[in-house]
Amino acid sequence: MNDIAPPNGFLPVLRKRRESAWNGIDTDRVLQVLVHNLDGMVFRCAIDEQWTMHFVSDGSRELTGYCPDELEYNKVTSLEVITYPEDRAVVRRAISTAMAGSGRYRVQYRIVHRRGAVKWVLERGAVVLDEKGQRVLEGFIEDVTEQVESQRQLADAELRYRSIFEDSVVGMFQTSIDGHYLAANRALAGLYGYETPDALIAGLSDIAGRLYVEAGRREEFKTLIREHGRVTDFESEVYRRDGSRIWISEHAHVVYSPEGEALYYEGTVEDVTAQHNYRQQLEYQATHDPLTGLPNRNLLQDRLQQLLNLAQRRGTKGSLAFVDLDNFKLINDSLGHGAGDKLLVEVARRLRSCLRDTDTVARYGGDEFVLILGDDGGLSDTLHILRRVRNAIGEPVMLDGQEVRVDCSIGVSVFPDDGAELGVLLRHADAAMHHAKKLGKGQFQFYTESLNAEARDRLALDSALRRAVEQEELHVVYQPKVDARGRPFGFEALVRWESAEFGSVSPVRFIPLAEENGLIGQLTVFVLRTACREAARWRAAGHGHLRVAVNISPSLFREKDLAALVRAVLAEAGLPPENLELEITEGVLMGDVQRTLAVLNELKAMGVYIAVDDFGTGYSSLAYLKRFPIDILKVDRSFVLECDQGNGGLAITRAIVSLAHSLNLRVVAEGVEQQTQLAVLNALGCQEFQGYYFARPMPVEQIAAYLAGG
Incomplete structure (x- = not known):
């Protein structure tokens, strides 16, 4: 037994420590206190x-x-007996x-206390040689009854839980935070079309990518748990193993370690496909x-209100036809009537084919339909859609082997000019429609002359804008972006137009026009070059921390050389990329995702900052934001503007921050x-501010004085 300790035993061995460690210490007293006070x-x-005990401590x-004294040399009883x-x-x-081996051992067993109680103890010891060279045991025995009982209770509870888990008719799961199954019961495996829980765990290694039909649904699940600690009635459409789809409802919570670390999610899953489909059917019927499957009056009101809210936020218009x-x-x-119904169904199909995805067509009643048209493409798009509708309806239709033709009369009201409520807009559009019928069938008329006048003005403004680009009537102003105390971080570059014909033209008028007529690319390049040159001058004047922000039109993301253009402009101006901030809209993120992602990654690799402008109006999701280098x-x-009024503006702002x-x-x-807006926004955690409270957009000549505190 090579591992048996040398002679002189337990206490003598302790005394053989280095002499320097014991200098000035009563070693016998220390060892006695230590041994006899151990628990x-x-x-x-x-x-x-x-x-047979040779030595026993007071424990x-x-x-x-x-x-x-009663245990030593078995005077009253022995260790074997108890x-x-x-x-x-x-x-x-x-x-x-x-x-027979190392000489050391560890064993857990029970003893009978003098008063009859049974205790669990843990004995740890070693086989050693005593002063006479005889083999003896030296060790330590401690009471572990509480630990053993706790382990037993835990095991019993886990056994009961396991029984419930395995035999439950409700799907039950445990998943890792990063999205794979740790455990599943038979009910869940069957629900998802797997033969066994193990097959489910192996087959669904990526929950976010392979289970949920809707992209980003897993992230919503995680976000809700982060915010509330659990999810309840979390309904989602999911794929089964064979590719079929079902609707499920999840109830889940996060399980934490004693240190507060999120370990995994656990919860239950139920198949609610029947309930979901029934509810969807009721909602659809309502x-x-x-007959046509088009939205009815109930949904028409909701669609119009959505577009009115959006138009109000953006300061735009729309049309109801x-x-x-x-x-x-x-x-x-x-x-x-059978032929009449077939005609209505065909008209509904043609109307749908004429509209954009963002527009709405509804059946109002009888042979009357209502169109809700946004002004995403401006007046020219609206007129184009109305002509397309008129022409499509006028095409011949075969009804029961007979070719028939039907025209339509269209009346148009403009919101919010002609009203901001469905009833008012419908009344005005109906009046315009009757006027169109009087002028001759197959016509469309607007309720007022405002759009006709606007169309004439638009043509004149279009020509003037083209001349302005050629004759350099455009100039750039700069609005500071500051901290809560007004200290500048940088400036946003904004284009302005002083027209010889129209005077000062608002960007709200000419920027959308430039988007429509294709001039926006030239405008953007002009602003980018001008702003970068000016930012380089700030840097040379000792303001190297300032960034200049330039709005990039969505149309530029269709250009293959946007990153090359930015790189060339920076080099031309001698401006480092970190001093440039490019502002994009949410619509860019939700267009050609792969193309946009590639462009943004290329710009970000250069060191340029990327900002999303007007956030909150474009319905971007969390999944989109996480994908892009913003x-x-x-x-x-x-x-x-509404954040200090305690209404929805505050709630949305808080959510965005x-x-x-x-x-x-x-x-x-x-x-x-x-100032009240600033106080609320600062409390919510906004880091930068921009607006008239601090400074209006200023010409380049005023910037030096502004930076100097003038």
């Missing part, structure tokens, strides 16, 4: 039938109920194994026309006009 029993015993009283009968062989085997079929009564009466979110002015912080993005509030 447990230190011992030396013979290796015999009774484990024996608490542990066994016997004092050391060892629980069924465990004696276990102890002897452990010591025999130690004697909001759609049963009332479409009435000409001679429908004649066809319906002559060919029968540095800054700019809260839209419409929310800033919280979202930005969770993604480590910087937040800029634009359009700050009041």
Whole structure:
């Protein structure tokens, strides 16, 4: 037994430590105090039938109920006697194994206390040689009853849980934070079309990518748990193993470690496909026309309100067109109601094909339809759609083997000019429609002359803008972006137009026009070059921390050389990329995602900062934001103006700031006009501010004085 300790035993061995460590210390007293105050029993015993004790510490009283004098040399009882009968062989085997091997052992067993109580103890010891060269045991015995009972209760609870888990008719799961299954029961496996839980765990290694039909749904699940600690009735459409789809409802929470670390999610899953489909069917029937499948009056009101809200936030307009079929009564009466229904279904199909995805067509009743048209493409697009509708309706239709033709009369009202409520807009559009019928069938008329006048003005403005680009009537002004105390971080470059014909033209008028007629690219390049040259001058004047922000038109993201253009402009101006900030709209993120991502990654690799402008109006999702290399979110002015009024503007602003912080993005509030707005935004955590409260856009000649504190 090479590992048996050398002679002189337990206490003498301790005394052989380095002399320097014991200088000036009463070693005997220290060892005595240490041994006799341990919470447990230190011992030396013979290796015999009774484990005859040579030495026992005072801890024996608490542990066994016997004092050391009663245990030493088996005066009253022996360790063998107080060892629980069924465990004696276990102890002897452990010591025999130690004697044949390393000499050290560890064994857990039961003893019977003097008062009859049964305790669990842990004995750790070693086979050593005593002063006479005889093999003895030296070790320590401690009470582990509480730990054993706790482990047993935990095991019992886990066994009961496992039984519930495995036999439940409800799907149950545990998933890692990063999105794979740790455990699943048979009910969940069957629900998802797998034969066993193990097959489910192996087959669904990527929950976010392979389970949910809707992209980003897993991130929404995680976000809700982060915010509320759990999710309840979290309904999602998911794929089964065979590719079929079902709707599920999840209830889940996060399980934390004692240190507060999120370990995994656990919860339940139920198949709610039948309930979901029934609810969808009821909702569809309540909001759609049963004949044509188009939205009905109920849904029309909701769609119009959405577009009105969006137009109000953006300061834009839209159109409501009332479409009435000409001679429908004649066809319906002559060919029968069945033929009339077929005609209505075909008209509905043609109307849908004429509109954009953002527009709405609804059946208002009988042979009347209503179109809600946004002004995303401006007046020219609206007129184009109306002509397309008129031409499409006028195409021949085969009804029961007979070719018939039907025209339509269209009346148009403009919101918010002609009203901001469905009833008012419909009344005005209906009046315009009747006027169109009087002028001759197959016509469309606007309720007022405002759009006709605007169309004429638009043509004149278009020509003037083209001349302005050629004759350099455009110039750039700069609005500071500051901290809460007004200290500047940089400036946003804004284009302005002083027209010889129209005077000062608002960007709200000429920027959309430039987007329509293709001049926006030239405008953007002009602003980019001008702003970068000016920022280089700030840097040379000792303001190297200032950044200049330039708005980039969505159309430029269709250009293959945008990054090359930016790189060339920076080099031409001698401006480092970190002094340039490019502002894009949410619409860019939700267009050609792969193309946009490639362009943004290329710009970000250069060192340019990327900001999302007017955030909150474009319905970007968390999943979109996380995919793109974005540095800054700019809260839209419409929310800033309402943030100090305690209404929806404050709630949306708070949500945007919280979202930005969770993604480590910087937040800029634009359009700050009041001190109360600044106080609210600063408290919410906005880092940068922009608006008339601090400074209006200023010409380049005033910037030096502004930076000097003038």
